Amino acid sequence: MAEVDFERRLERLFAQSPDMPDAQAFAERVERRLDRGWNLRRWLIGAAGLAGGVVGASQLVMSNLFQRVESAEQSARVLSQGLARVTPTTDMVSALSGGYGLWIAVGLAFVTMGVFAARLVQEF
Amino acid sequence: MPGKSLSFASQHDVELCAYAAAGERRAFGELVRRHGSAVRNLLRRMGAQAAEADDVAQDAFLAAFERISEFRGEGTFTGWVKRIAARLYLRRLQREKRLAALAAEEGREEADAAAGLGNGGDADRRMDLEEAMKALSAPERLCVSMCYGAGLSHGEAAEALNLPLGTVKSHVKRGLDKLRARLAPNGEPNEGAVVEGRRSNG
Incomplete structure (x- = not known):
């Protein structure tokens, strides 16, 4: 019994920890490290998004997309001509056949890049 | 979600842990303020020098923040962080062949x-x-x-x-x-x- 009492006493002694004089400074150091880690993480996410946007846009513009779009336009034109015989031509089909599809895709890619850039600027 | 102006000093540890789990770093800072000395004292009692004890205690609190969602409030927050700190200190001793x-x-x-x-x-x-x-x-x-x-x-x-x-x-x-x-x-x-x-x- 005395043994258990001593162990409890020892646990109490271990639990009694007087506040250190620099407790506040210690907490601030930990908070700073937390903030630093958080900011770094956001930077990495933003940078990854930006890089992804750049890669996506460059792939879109630099690949043989123009040829593909042209062939797609031809297909769309043929399709729309075919459809015209059956139904009236819709605005969307005519927009695609007019070459707007490429510019819509490029525009979307730049908007995506812009969003990530704006996010980065907001954070810092 | 509380605003930044909320005073965490009056909150219970379990509530602060819930805020911290939601990403509120100031709430976690309050927990560090409350229990930092206990963790540092434990490490010193284990034999760590003051500077080393502070380093390990900081790492332990950062690890605790990362894993705060694992803390279910079954024991005390101090006890939980102390166990993390003790293990980190031992790992450090092992790494440095001490x-x-x-x-x-x-x-x-x-x-x-x-x-x-x-x-x-x-x-x-x-x-x-x-x-x-x-x-x-x-x-x-x-x-x-x-x-x-x-x-x-x-x-x-x-x-x-x-x-x-x-x-x-x-x-x-x-x-x-x-x-x-x-x-x-x-x-x-x-x-x-x-x-x-x-x-x-x-």
Whole structure:
């Protein structure tokens, strides 16, 4: 019994920890490290998004997309001509056949890049 | 979600943990303010120097923040962080190949401790825990701190220290004997007491 009492006493002694004089400074150091880690993480996410946007846009513009779009336009034109015989031509089909599809895709890619850039600027 | 102006000082630990789990770093800062000293003291009692204890304590709090969603509030927040800190400190000792050296340190320190006990009067016996811990050898200090300061069982301590369970138990027993001799109240008999701790279930 005395043994258990001593162990409890020892646990109490271990639990009694007087506040250190620099407790506040210690907490601030930990908070700073937390903030630093958080900011770094956001930077990495933003940078990854930006890089992804750049890669996506460059792939879109630099690949043989123009040829593909042209062939797609031809297909769309043929399709729309075919459809015209059956139904009236819709605005969307005519927009695609007019070459707007490429510019819509490029525009979307730049908007995506812009969003990530704006996010980065907001954070810092 | 509370605004930044919310004062966390009046919140309970469990509530602060919930805020911290939602990403509120200021709430976690309040927890560090409350329990930082306890964690740092434990590490010092385990034998870490002040600067090293602070480094490990910081790492322990950062690890606790990362894993805050794992804290279910079943024990105290301090106890949870202390266990993380104790394990981090041991890992650091192992990484720097200091653990084996500490385990081999026993003989020299025991001689010092015996000398200290021999000429101590009643006033010495009422010394505080910090002073009493100095009488323990490094492995005894580690084992006693881990079991009674960080709340690990003998089995958990043995696993963390990578020592046989029996070795940990004997370190704890010897450590408790020395502490009992040093911390005994005035006049309390402490000779020949049998240590059969509550943690001996391993």
